[in-house]
Amino acid sequence: MSKEIKTIGILTGGGDAPGLNAVIRAVVKTLISRYQIRVIGIEDGFQGLIDPVKMRELTTDSVRGLLPRGGTILGTRNKGDFVLKHEGDQVIRPEGVFEKAIENLQKNGIDALVILGGDGTQTIALEFHKMGFPIV
Helix, strand or coil: CCCCCCEEEEEECCCCCCCHHHHHHHHHHHHHHHHCCEEEEECCHHHHHCCCCCEEEECCCCCCCCCCCCCCCCCCCCCHHHCCEEECCEEECCCCHHHHHHHHHHHCCCCEEEEECCHHHHHHHHHHHHCCCCEC
16 A cells, blocks of 8 residues: 655756746645645755755645746756766666655655656656656
């Protein structure tokens, strides 16, 4: 039986893009109103998961009025300390960065992540998945 998810973190990675705020709003409103799940916004992309940790609770009130605003209220960064190296078919993670991020997620009571972004962002998300941390 899997662990019940009570709190989900959401972050935006890679370049800023139109529509990210609309997706953040939709995720927050759906998780809170339909599933009674708490949502934590992680600022500065994946970098917000390590020192200093940059997180804030998102509520239906805090996402009100986002539809006409472009970009992302959470800010974004392209990889930061999460740059993956490739040796042949093998992916090499930066030492200790993913472990520290998962430790901070657990310390802040975050049970899963919703990750918004393109190829590089999803490649990093896959590494969290491989380490056993639930992601969407």
